[in-house]
Amino acid sequence: xxxxxxxxxxxxxxxxxxxxxxxxxxxxxxxxxxxxxxxxxxxxxxxxxxxxxxxxxxxxxxxxxxxxxxxxxxxxxxxxxxxxxxxxxxxxxxxxxxxxxxxxxxxxxxxxxxxxxxxxxxxxxxxxxxxxxxxxxxxxxxxxxxxxxxxxxxxx
Amino acid sequence: xxxxxxxxxxxxxxxxxxxxxxxxxxxxxxxxxxxxxxxxxxxxxxxxxxxxxxxxxxxxxxxxxxxxxxxxxxxxxxxxxxxxxxxxxxxxxxxxxxxxxxxxxxxxxxxxxxxxxxxxxxxxxxxxxxxxxxxxxxxxxxxxxxxxxxxxxxxxxxxxxxxxxxxxxxxxxxxxxxxxxxxxxxxxxxxxxxxxxxxxxxxxxxxxxxxxxxxxxxxxxxxxxxxxxxxxxxxxxxxxxxxxxxxxxxxxxxxxxxxxxxxxxxxxxxxxxxxxxxxxxxxxxxxxxxxxxxxxxxxxxxxxxxxxxxxxxxxxxxxxxxxxxxxxxxxxxxxxxxxxxxxxxxxxxxxxxxxxxxxxxxxxxxxxxxxxxxxxxxxxxxxxxxxxxxxxxxxxxxxxxxxxxxxxxxxxxxxxxxxxxxxxxxxxxxxxxxxxxxxxxxxxxxxxxxxxxxxxxxxxxxxxxxxxxxxxxxxxxxxxxxxxxxxxxxxxxxxxxxxxxxxxxxxxxxxxxxxxxxxxxxxxxxxxxxxxxxxxxxxxxxxxxxxxxxxxxxxxxxxxxxxxxxxxxxxxxxxxxxxxxxxxxxxxxxxxxxxxxxxxxxxxxxxxxxxxxxxxxxxxxxxxxxxxxxxxxxxxxxxxxxxxxxxxxxxxxxxxxxxxxxxxxxxxxxxxxxxxxxxxxxxxxxxxxxxxxxxxxxxxxxxxxxxxxxxxxxxxxxxxxxxxxxxxxxxxxxxxxxxxxxxxxxxxxxxxxxx
Ligand code: FES
Ligand code: FES
Numbered sequence: 001x002x003x004x005x006x007x008x009x010x011x012x013x014x015x016x017x018x019x020x021x022x023x024x025x026x027x028x029x030x031x032x033x034x035x036x037x038x039x040x041x042x043x044x045x046x047x048x049x050x051x052x053x054x055x056x057x058x059x060x061x062x063x064x065x066x067x068x069x070x071x072x073x074x075x076x077x078x079x080x081x082x083x084x085x086x087x088x089x090x091x092x093x094x095x096x097x098x099x100x101x102x103x104x105x106x107x108x109x110x111x112x113x114x115x116x117x118x119x120x121x122x123x124x125x126x127x128x129x130x131x132x133x134x135x136x137x138x139x140x141x142x143x144x145x146x147x148x149x150x151x152x153x154x155x156x
Numbered sequence: 157x158x159x160x161x162x163x164x165x166x167x168x169x170x171x172x173x174x175x176x177x178x179x180x181x182x183x184x185x186x187x188x189x190x191x192x193x194x195x196x197x198x199x200x201x202x203x204x205x206x207x208x209x210x211x212x213x214x215x216x217x218x219x220x221x222x223x224x225x226x227x228x229x230x231x232x233x234x235x236x237x238x239x240x241x242x243x244x245x246x247x248x249x250x251x252x253x254x255x256x257x258x259x260x261x262x263x264x265x266x267x268x269x270x271x272x273x274x275x276x277x278x279x280x281x282x283x284x285x286x287x288x289x290x291x292x293x294x295x296x297x298x299x300x301x302x303x304x305x306x307x308x309x310x311x312x313x314x315x316x317x318x319x320x321x322x323x324x325x326x327x328x329x330x331x332x333x334x335x336x337x338x339x340x341x342x343x344x345x346x347x348x349x350x351x352x353x354x355x356x357x358x359x360x361x362x363x364x365x366x367x368x369x370x371x372x373x374x375x376x377x378x379x380x381x382x383x384x385x386x387x388x389x390x391x392x393x394x395x396x397x398x399x400x401x402x403x404x405x406x407x408x409x410x411x412x413x414x415x416x417x418x419x420x421x422x423x424x425x426x427x428x429x430x431x432x433x434x435x436x437x438x439x440x441x442x443x444x445x446x447x448x449x450x451x452x453x454x455x456x457x458x459x460x461x462x463x464x465x466x467x468x469x470x471x472x473x474x475x476x477x478x479x480x481x482x483x484x485x486x487x488x489x490x491x492x493x494x495x496x497x498x499x500x501x502x503x504x505x506x507x508x509x510x511x512x513x514x515x516x517x518x519x520x521x522x523x524x525x526x527x528x529x530x531x532x533x534x535x536x537x538x539x540x541x542x543x544x545x546x547x548x549x550x551x552x553x554x555x556x557x558x559x560x561x562x563x564x565x566x567x568x569x570x571x572x573x574x575x576x577x578x579x580x581x582x583x584x585x586x587x588x589x590x591x592x593x594x595x596x597x598x599x600x601x602x603x604x605x606x607x608x609x610x611x612x613x614x615x616x617x618x619x620x621x622x623x624x625x626x627x628x629x630x631x632x633x634x635x636x637x638x639x640x641x642x643x644x645x646x647x648x649x650x651x652x653x654x655x656x657x658x659x660x661x662x663x664x665x666x667x668x669x670x671x672x673x674x675x676x677x678x679x680x681x682x683x684x685x686x687x688x689x690x691x692x693x694x695x696x697x698x699x700x701x702x703x704x705x706x707x708x709x710x711x712x713x714x715x716x717x718x719x720x721x722x723x724x725x726x727x728x729x730x731x732x733x734x735x736x737x738x739x740x741x742x743x744x745x746x747x748x749x750x751x752x753x754x755x756x757x758x759x760x761x762x763x764x765x766x767x768x769x770x771x772x773x774x775x776x777x778x779x780x781x782x783x784x785x786x787x788x789x790x791x792x793x794x795x796x797x798x799x800x801x802x803x804x805x806x807x808x809x810x811x812x813x814x815x816x817x818x819x820x821x822x823x824x825x826x827x828x829x830x831x832x833x834x835x836x837x838x839x840x841x842x843x844x845x846x847x848x849x850x851x852x853x854x855x856x857x858x859x860x861x862x863x864x865x866x867x868x869x870x871x872x873x874x875x876x877x878x879x880x881x882x883x884x885x886x887x888x889x890x891x892x893x894x895x896x897x898x899x900x901x902x903x904x905x906x907x908x909x910x911x
Binding site for chain 2: 033036039045088101129133135140143
């Protein structure tokens with residue numbers, strides 16, 4: 001089986017898997033990074049969103065062979081030195097979840113949004129996040145949290 | 157009243173603890189220190205609970221058990237007052253138990269049969285217990301939905317946690333508090349008011365007595381004469397916006413759902429299903445040889461694969477060569493006819509939670525003698541729950557007993573289902589309900605638990621099975637479709653006097669007409685359904701409220717009256733009037749922006765002791781509907797956790813938008829045609845407006861559940877607004893396709909159905 005050298009959350013990692021294995025499955029089943037979730041397998045729900053070279057990607061649509069040297073960031077890598085990322089803080093503060101299943105994907109998509117548009121308007125954020133589903137319907141709070149992190153967050 | 161039964165077990169020192177698969181993981185594993193002791197108590201509890209030695213009273217029972225590291229107190233209460241009427245049909249024996257595990261070296265554990273699926277039960281129940289024990293919420297740990305440890309609360313649904321479990325938990329915790337304080341007072345020789353509970357013992361002025369020390373005295377304890385719950389005015393924890401307890405784990409991606417579990421030696425399962433709804437396995441042809449370590453399980457129509465990895469399982473499943481037979485489903489165009497033809501007459505079931513027939517006065521005569529009459533028909537389709545976490549279960553057999561981790565809503569019912577399917581006694585099945593990535597009524601049954609158990613039995617190893625999105629649609633059940641026929645009559649002055657309401661197939665919940673109409677007949681006709689159907693958030697109250705509220709809107713329109721004034725004129729309920737009036741003010745009712753196609757709509761409900769009204773402003777442009785803003789005025793009695801309540805309300809509105817505007821299961825011939833998210837639309841950021849919540853907190857009124865009621869008013873409020881904006885009455889859900897059929901009628905001679 002081919003071996004892939006990945007850079008996940010700043011750490012070099014190797015996995016032995018078939019080339020068409022999905023990044024989502026590599027993260028969850030092989031690296032035990034289960035924060036990244038499965039929701040649809042067809043790019044519709046955003047539960048599996050990770051950052052690939054800083055850009056938000058649906059990991060259910062990415063084969064491990066396509067990753068190469070691009071750094072992969074998952075929700076598990078958001079904290080720095082035991083400190084929560086401003087987005088995480090803001091999600092907590094606004095209670096921007098119920099069951100929490102969509103949260104990791106939301107955080108990653110929001111991080112990508114803020115790195116491109118550091119101060120989005122509410123409508124911009126709404127549009128940018130449209131690919132991420134929250135079945136519990138915490139949409140309003142998620143927007144509140146993103147806008148708050150945009151205000152105060154230097155690392156976002 | 158406050159007497160109890162007590163039983164004291166001496167810890168059997170040196171007694172051998174045989175391996176029991178029921179107890180080797182889960183709770184016991186979670187805490188290493190008290191492992192032995194817990195293992196032992198847990199087993200005893202399992203075999204002996206509800207066998208009291210002493211009987212002091214029949215109203216409340218307590219089990220009292222000493223352990224090396226702590227003790228367990230079980231208080232069992234009858235459901236009283238309003239709760240008794242509200243008991244759900246599946247509830248066992250109208251009692252609720254609370255179990256507390258007091259320890260010296262670990263947080264106080266509260267064991268409950270309720271589960272957490274995002275509705276905040278974990279936080280809310282912690283608040284309830286903490287309030288009565290006068291402890292901070294984080295001094296407690298909730299152990300939820302483990303059938304081997306937790307009392308059977310009858311499942312988590314129907315918004316019963318607030319009105320039913322919280323009061324029971326509070327009463328039980330107050331009882332525990334008084335009992336412990338009494339014991340400590342005599343142990344320490346101090347007066348009771350000087351004492352307080354801490355996480356590990358009872359603190360007096362001079363010293364603290366640890367819980368295990370008190371356990372020995374428990375055998376001869378006299379139960380406290382009274383155990384008052386804390387009055388609302390003195391609440392410190394309840395009524396506060398306590399944040400979700402596992403929020404930190406959630407934002408770090410560390411919260412483990414069933415789909416995230418990994419057991420040692422775990423294999424991966426994969427179900428092989430035919431393309432048809434209800435596929436039957438005709439033949440399994442010889443296929444290519446399977447790789448080492450991959451097994452196939454075939455049992456009748458059941459066909460599954462077990463492999464060391466998910467990729468291998470999927471590949472092996474794809475290499476099998478089954479031939480499936482399908483049966484044509486009743487065409488959708490005939491659905492309503494079928495409902496009517498197979499309908500049974502409604503039956504009154506006095507005392508049932510959702511009686512199928514409610515009548516008053518003489519509705520038939522009143523209708524025909526009314527000078528003004530209105531008849532309308534409403535319908536709604538099958539829709540899917542679409543929990544974001546697809547079902548997932550991990551099953552493991554040991555010594556003929558199976559343990560299943562599954563994020564289900566009703567662990568005890570699932571246990572029953574698995575036991576029946578596997579042909580083993582229920583006591584040999586343990587369900588550990590994992591917190592669920594949402595459920596909405598969809599995870600009450602145990603299909604996947606049965607499948608995982610079946611695969612694991614042959615595999616001889618723990619097996620994890622996770623459904624893909626398509627299976628969520630095809631292998632489970634839907635929210636029932638329904639047909640509703642309403643006719644009503646008013647007198648010359650425009651006052652409603654007759655109301656006849658027929659619900660075919662969708663259900664009885666929320667069928668009663670709460671408006672002041674002297675003659676009414678409301679009946680639910682069970683009928684035959686081509687698709688499997690079951691619970692959905694708020695059950696049939698969505699269907700019944702849609703028909704009732706839209707019908708009210710139609711009357712207001714006929715009478716040229718403001719819909720809010722019309723409703724207020726037809727209710728004596730002061731709280732309902734309040735939510736309508738105060739909500740209208742806060743929303744700016746009647747002051748919609750002046751733009752083409754913009755209009756406002758309203759709907760209200762009186763449900764499960766909650767009163768609520770939704771105000772919405774929309775814009776209709778051609779066949780498009782944009783929701784601009786919304787406000788929910790909500791009075792659910794005491795707001796036990798205002799922040800969470802708002803969250804639930806906003807979430808339910810968001811979910812309701814899907815059913816109102818576009819959700820519909822599409823089926824043709826033998827198949828479900830839209831069993832994936834790219835074909836089945838659910839509400840997204842762009843579909844959901846900001847929802848303001850006007851919370852009316854009435855501390856003096858017991859809390860009603862709020863996870864469900866808000867979803868009921870969404871569709872009628874939007875339909876009302878669409879009518880005011882466009883003049884079209886849309887009486888069939890979902891509304892967008894209905895609007896499209898009017899705005900863009902299909903050309904008369906078009907070939908084939910419109911896409
Ligand atoms: S699982 Fe990748 S988008 Fe849904
Ligand atoms: S919080 Fe449950 S799906 Fe978003």
